[in-house]
Amino acid sequence: MPAIEILGLEKTYSVGFWRKRPKRALHPLHLNVEEGEVFGFLGPNGAGKTTTLKLLMGLVYPTSGSARILGREWTDPAVKAQIGFLPEQPYFYDYLTAQELLGYYAQLSGVPARERVQRVDKTLHRVGLRDVQGMQLRKFSKGMLQRVGIAQAILHEPKLVFFDEPMSGLDPVGRREVRDLMQQLKQEGKTVFFSTHILSDAEALCDRVGIIYKGELRRVGAVEELTSSVQGKVEVIWQGSIPASIKALGAECHAAGDGVRAIISESQQDAVIDALRRERLRLISITPVRTSLETYFVEQLRRAETTAGSTA
């Protein structure tokens, strides 16, 4: 059973003051996220990531479509007891202390009274805020507030966690900690759905990613699967000189000491090997160059722009 089943959720807002005109924030979205999976929802700012999350949280209503979360209708209040949500740039009741805030959220999430204190304490410890648990949130830094946000999302031990830009506003150490925490959640068997535009985080954490652009889901798949679909390059290393025939192919060659390293396209691979044989040069290695998610992502956005431009 998928943890999240999005069945054509769509959102169109009315914009303008006098003459309202429709603005589509999300095209019909179909997406499944399996249980125990870490799913990255990628896209530039304004792509529709937050709209999707708000729709799933019931904060905005869809124009059409529906969704199922943990096997139930997404509007079912019972579902909400089993999910956690961290909004983008969270803001909390700043007159409360971290401990009071988590206590309040524990009450609203239905954590039994006898477990509440212990659960709050454990969560504060987990996100590294135990030392400042009695401090009012108005005195917290942005990074500390982000930790509070994560704490409130996992406090009630949900089966499924939604994070909207969880690394936003965090320094490198904070980002590492959040990554570790997400990995721990995965190890605990929880499903994590998070939106981000920081691709290295997605690459490091996700089992699968979805790329959304201008409200439309462009691609879904495992990082390796997506990046390998881009026509690859090959790194060839050999010993000796650089043959003129290889130079003529326009290959980028870098000589260092006795060795030469060249990055060529896959289609040129045979020609390069033939040239090395002819010149009796010693081939050391041929390795496919893996496209990074970032390269893939930029490529996808460029393609989407081109398609949009040509249809306009």
Add this chain to the structure above:
Amino acid sequence: MQNSVAHIASNTFREAVRDRVLYNLIAFALLLSGAAILVGQISIEIEKLVVINLGLTAVSLFGVVIAIFIGIGLVSKEIEKRTLYTVLSRPVRRWQFIVGKFFGLAGTLVVNTFFMAIGVFAALLYVSHKFVRSDALILVALYFIVLEFLIICALALLFSSFSSPLLSAVFAFSLFVIGCFADDLRNFAGMTHGLSRWLVTGAAYLVPNFSAFNVITSVAHAQPVAGQLILQNTLYALFYAAMALSGAVLIFERRDLK
């Protein structure tokens, strides 16, 4: 989930307390005591009348200002600051949020009124040196003031559910002022004809009739308040607040939290 209303109400109360709203009471109590001393010196024979009038009017006005001031931001501020997102993503229904906010604010005003009433009774004791049986009527006037607050809380929430805090304040305060003259508006409706009669009558019955809640002058003159009026005002306030609150829930249930 049934407790969500109570949890939200308690947090709203805590917010009001930490917002230092209740600390206006200290200023109020000091002001009233000072006024009582002054009144005692300048108005011989009627000092008690002036203290009751001044005290209860102040309780009513302070409370209305607090109800509007806090009420208008209860929903809109939560949307604007997005604190609502982490509440509504839990097993909390939207109506529970509105009703919880209402009870939180109503509770704040009841506590507020309680402390302000102590100030009034203290000032009364200062000028008259003892309490008499008719002073108990002040409690009826205070009860009516609390009923008035319930209506204003619900109206402030209603406006807060669809407009900005500034506009909500203007709407709520205008309605309060018009409501204080609801009797005059009804009389005026009786003097008009045709379509305007229908319109003015409709408007006169739509606005809250706060004039029916004002028994301060008669209480100051130790005139008893009819039991029927107490019952009537109680039912009217509960009905009006419930209607305004239902309106707030209906609007909020349909609203996209962008």
